Amino acid sequence: MELNHHRKVRLPGGAARRALRFGLLATAGLGVIGTTTGAAQAAGFGSGPVQGIAVADDSAHTLANPAHESRFQDSFTVHQYGALFAAGVRNQATATASHCSAADPCRSVALSFQIVTMAGTNIHLNAVNLSRAANVHCPGCESLAGAYQFIVSTPRPFTLDAAAQRQLAVVHRKLDALGRSTASIADIRRQADVLAAQVAAILKSAAASAPKGPGVDALAQLEPQVTVHRVFDQS
Template identity: 65%
Template sequence: MNLNHHRRAAARVGVGRKAVRFGLLATAGLTAMATAATTAQAAGPGSTAGTGHGVAIANDSAHALANPGNRVRFDDSFTVHQEGTVFAAAAHNLAEADSAGCTAARPCRSVALSFQIVTMAGENIHLNAVNSSNAANHHCAGCQTLAGAYQFIVSTPRAFRLSPTALRQLADIHRRLDALGRSKAPVATVKTQADALAAQVTSILQAAAATAPKGPGIDALAVRTPTVTVHRMYTG
């Protein structure tokens, strides 16, 4: 169920350690977003649609490695999974960046950014969501290494789709994420710009969630409201 995965040469700073975030549906995050596919049709550019047959798996990653032969590396992943109605789901998202063997006189720069969007519908969904990043310098004095993972989990009581307008907006954010690969700005600035893009993704999903169907004859107060859970993890 993966969609677009882009790889570009670019830049970044830092030393790294590993961080992992586990989430159970309806846990903390930046609120409301949503829409899930009701059929197996593709929902538009940059997205995938699930069959809605009960179990969904999403697995996305970005990997960048800089070394003396390739001193500036950038990799990004931006994927939309529309899973439909499910009773169980697993979502794994990873960003991994390494810089190795460069010198202070000729340092490396490695950046990996992964954006994963997963929409699903149903009541009492069992979700295993893992969002992690890992950035490390290996014998690389003065090198810049950054890994950032963003995971957006959308849950609605009833299945529906992201609109063509929302998908176009997300595709535009994807293009701007790709453009960060050409940036020569300090890695702290790249991180700030990626956070700004993530905030725009959240706003788009929140607006989509507001249109989620409640179903005929159902008291809106008695139905679980759409939820957007955002996990953000950086190392570097």
């Protein structure tokens, strides 16, 4: 997949759109293959919305420079929301390398994983997933920004059980470990994709046990859906 430098990617359809169940929850980026603030963010599991409206804004930012030649940051947070009629979720990764020399280049890596669960049959969803990587007066430097946004939509509310949360915690630790890796930028990106695939599998398995929607015809009942948005930028 070719990369466009310094490219911002937004969901098609303007600032907001109407999500009529699962299919229309899709966005830009690669198809199916999170973060609150304060103590909940540190724990990795967000709290619920107020009166059926949810807002999540998560990010990872790095700046490498002569004082800090190698920088890495990841964000991995889960927001578990119940029944919603509206949600605005934003996820962003930004990596910048600045003013290092060709003889002593810098490396900057930012990876943000945002996981959101929500329930409803007619949700107004505004989902934005962005990445930006830039080398500023930095010959020979490397910058990588990767944003992964996982949206789990179910007809009725459910919560991730203890087993699923433990599995996600294992993935989070593996993501943290990438910060200690000396692997190439290309390999870091590949490993991040592998971890994203593991998250998607965990969420799909968990959502499969969610209560189904009402309906006379079982084939017409609404099914859980996991949508993944993936955006990378590299410089």
